[in-house]
Amino acid sequence: MEKIIKYSNNELQEQIIRFFFSSYCFGFAGSIELINNGINIKYRHNDSYDEDENNNTEYEFTLDNWNEFVNELFKINIYNWHEEYENKDFPEDCEEWTIEIDFKNMEKIKKYGYDDYPYNWEKFQNLIRKYFPQMEY
Numbered sequence: 235m236e237k238i239i240k241y242s243n244n245e246l247q248e249q250i251i252r253f254f255f256s257s258y259c260f261g262f263a264g265s266i267e268l269i270n271n272g273i274n275i276k277y278r279h280n281d282s283y284d285e286d287e288n289n290n291t292e293y294e295f296t297l298d299n300w301n302e303f304v305n306e307l308f309k310i311n312i313y314n315w316h317e318e319y320e321n322k323d324f325p326e327d328c329e330e331w332t333i334e335i336d337f338k339n340m341e342k343i344k345k346y347g348y349d350d351y352p353y354n355w356e357k358f359q360n361l362i363r364k365y366f367p368q369m370e371y
Contacts (some may be wrong), residue, residue: 239246251304252334253362268295268303275300299319303365307335310357312345 238293251268262341275295312333335343345352352358 250336254332270300306361310354315352316343319350320347339359
């Protein structure tokens with residue numbers, strides 16, 4: 235049975251959304267960490283394979299953008315994606331991705347994949363491009 239998640243602004247406590255994308259075959263990597271602490275919302279963008287490397291650029295994110303983004307994210311049914319996607323027919327890991335959503339009042343969501351994607355991955359990519367144009371993905 236599919237879980238339906240509705241997001242409400244009443245949940246404005248520490249909320250974190252993280253994305254990591256890399257393509258070893260095409261030579262790009264990037265991560266986004268979006269943090270809402272109930273007072274302000276910031277996101278950090280790192281365009282390095284090494285997430286610990288201090289290549290972060292920090293941006294402000296409005297509450298309206300946060301609410302729109304989170305609602306659109308759940309509309310594409312990310313909660314019901316499989317935990318892992320892997321293309322076993324591909325001889326080497328070429329592209330890798332991870333998504334983590336950690337909201338205080340709900341179960342943590344972690345999804346990841348290697349050269350394989352959920353059925354509506356293109357909708358997810360379009361969402362990332364819409365809200366995070368700095369991300370070269």
